[in-house]
Amino acid sequence: METCTYCSNKAAWACKCSSELMCESHIPSHFKKSDQHTLFAIKKALSSSIKSDFQAEVLRRISLLTKFSQDLLTETHKLISKIKSLSTLTLKKVYTAQNEYSKLLSNKEFSTSEINRVMQSNLSLSPFSVSDINNFLERFFSINFFKEVVKDLPNETKTVMGDYSLEGSEKLITCVLLGFRDQVAISAGEDKKIRVWNLLSHICESVFEGHKKEILCICLTKDYSKLASGSCDKDIKIWDMQARYLLQTLKGHSGSVSCISFTSDQSYLVSGSYDCTIRIWDLSTYAQSSILNGHSASIYALVISADDKYIFSASGDTTFRVWNFWEKRQEAHMSGFTSGIKSLDMACDGRLIITISEDKNIRLWDIDNRTQLDKIEGLTGLNGWVQISKDGKYILTGSNDRHIKIWDIKTKKIVMTLETESTTCGAFSRGCEFIVTGGPDRKVKVWNIAKGMQSNNSCVIV
Structure with missing residues (x-):
């Protein structure tokens, strides 16, 4: 195992210019020496057992993301369908009112209720704006729905053994x-x-x-x-x-x-x-x-x-x-x-x-x-x-x-x-x-x- 030039921790990075090796915590110390650096991550081969676990975890994450994307698409389609359904119901009420007013225009005589409906009322339209909905949707979909959280990893020498x-x-x-x-x-x-x-x-x-x-x-x-x-x-x-x-x-x-x-x-x-x-x-x-x-x-x-x-x-x-x-x-x-x-x-x-x-x-x-x-x-x-x-x-x-x-x-x-x-x-x-x-x-x-x-x-x- 390659160790950090500055401490005994495992090295994660190497400097092409100085050939120094660094752990994550000593990268700032290295940069203080000079402005010119070319860093690259140190790669290593994995044992067959660790590689198997590594690949299994990658596959698990792909499966998680696939399921999440499918669920998100499903829920998005449901939301779109719900908006269309509610909009259709509202428009149906509007069209019904329009038709009723159109029929009044074709009448030659009117009932008292029809006269009062028009002459003793005002048609008040509730103002609406989709900006609030747009803002909510933008805030909702700007959420970072997934992130990679660093585990509290055990010491490398720790095993299952012990009481x-x-x-x-x-x-x-x-x-x-x-x-x-x-x-x-x-x-x-x-x-x-x-x-x-x-x-x-x-x-x-x-x-x-x-x-x-x-x-x-x-x-x-x-x-x-x-x-x-x-x-x-x-x-x-x-x-x-x-x-x-x-x-x-x-x-x-x-x-x-x-x-x-x-x-x-x-x-x-x-x-x-x-x-x-x-x-x-x-x-x-x-x-x-x-x-x-x-x-x-x-x-x-x-x-x-x-x-x-x-x-x-x-x-x-x-x-x-x-x-x-x-x-x-x-x-x-x-x-x-x-x-x-x-x-x-x-x-x-x-x-x-x-x-x-x-x-x-x-x-x-x-x-x-x-x-x-x-x-x-x-x-x-x-x-x-x-x-x-x-x-x-x-x-x-x-x-x-x-x-x-x-x-x-x-x-x-x-x-x-x-x-x-x-x-x-x-x-x-x-x-x-x-x-x-x-x-x-x-x-x-x-x-x-x-x-x-x-x-x-x-x-x-x-």
């Missing part, structure tokens, strides 16, 4: 997930808002608003281009993650939408609800394509197999069911639970599913044989949730017992316990370096678990 909290949510957080190479966390909850957190700068980059009641679930497409959210208002909303705006609202459920998932090809969205139904939505038309009935109580969780062939759903009716996605029918249901199933997750290889039920037990299921492999006891709280690490080696669990636990799937033993407030949701980073959690304390917490995971001994982090 810290992201504050800003107004009420309990119900769901959290990671995206964009684990550099972004997305949370939602009782305050009806979705927040996008930059884990490098520790700031909230965006807030999505639109739901009328508590948000219960969120999910991302595989390429992170779209986000879906389900709410107690019975609606599902689809958001564009690049342009950061609402694409569509899906209506159909008669109860709170508690769980959602995109198919891997991003063509469909599957949702589960307190209305006991699973619904499949065609994202090319945003229309509901199928309804799957079978559960007799609220559906709390669902996942879709990696090949998009099966849907797995968990319900308060004490069953965990398997549905054929393409044939739109139930293939199997796993019983043996003594209470409702609150959470489930599937390993990336699609062969293992983990469930947590209200009886505080963790169950491992063989998907190929549709059988229970094992049952782990050890949860002490209610409202439990579960996540499987991307490598399929660990289970992350939490509840209202003020403990987050990480389990080794192979040994069925706890390898780490994190002591905190009650939690309602959590997620592993791709490499198990850290986890994020959310709960009633309104904070998205980031936990560095890398060191503890490297140890063979169980550890407790407070």
Whole structure:
């Protein structure tokens, strides 16, 4: 890295005459030396990963500007149409009055009201001027509708790693997930808002608003281009993650939408609800394509197999069911639970599913044989949730017992316990370096678990 001639900061400019290098803050110092300068910006090649992020951001901005220009043209046409419509209504009144006066000229005899109308009144025309409207329009369209705001960039050595909290949510957080190479966390909850957190700068980059009641679930497409959210208002909303705006609202459920998932090809969205139904939505038309009935109580969780062939759903009716996605029918249901199933997750290889039920037990299921492999006891709280690490080696669990636990799937033993407030949701980073959690304390917490995971001994982090 080339540094400034005057300090240790990164150089952004070079002087062709003196060969001096300057950061932004030392350009004035350089100009004091002489009046003759030829400056040029220092350019550099980007690594493939940074170039990919750079190009993605440029494309996002192009998409934003394209959408903005389309909206501006649409609203401008609406305004023009409105002006024409109002003008037409006013002219219609004027023409009507003209015709009435013209008829009076052709009359030979007149009624008392006609005589009084003309002889005992004056025609008063309200003065009008379009200059005020013109001035308003000029002021409105002279606004700088977009600008490039310099980010409060983090120090170059800062990473996601570390224990810290992201504050800003107004009420309990119900769901959290990671995206964009684990550099972004997305949370939602009782305050009806979705927040996008930059884990490098520790700031909230965006807030999505639109739901009328508590948000219960969120999910991302595989390429992170779209986000879906389900709410107690019975609606599902689809958001564009690049342009950061609402694409569509899906209506159909008669109860709170508690769980959602995109198919891997991003063509469909599957949702589960307190209305006991699973619904499949065609994202090319945003229309509901199928309804799957079978559960007799609220559906709390669902996942879709990696090949998009099966849907797995968990319900308060004490069953965990398997549905054929393409044939739109139930293939199997796993019983043996003594209470409702609150959470489930599937390993990336699609062969293992983990469930947590209200009886505080963790169950491992063989998907190929549709059988229970094992049952782990050890949860002490209610409202439990579960996540499987991307490598399929660990289970992350939490509840209202003020403990987050990480389990080794192979040994069925706890390898780490994190002591905190009650939690309602959590997620592993791709490499198990850290986890994020959310709960009633309104904070998205980031936990560095890398060191503890490297140890063979169980550890407790407070």
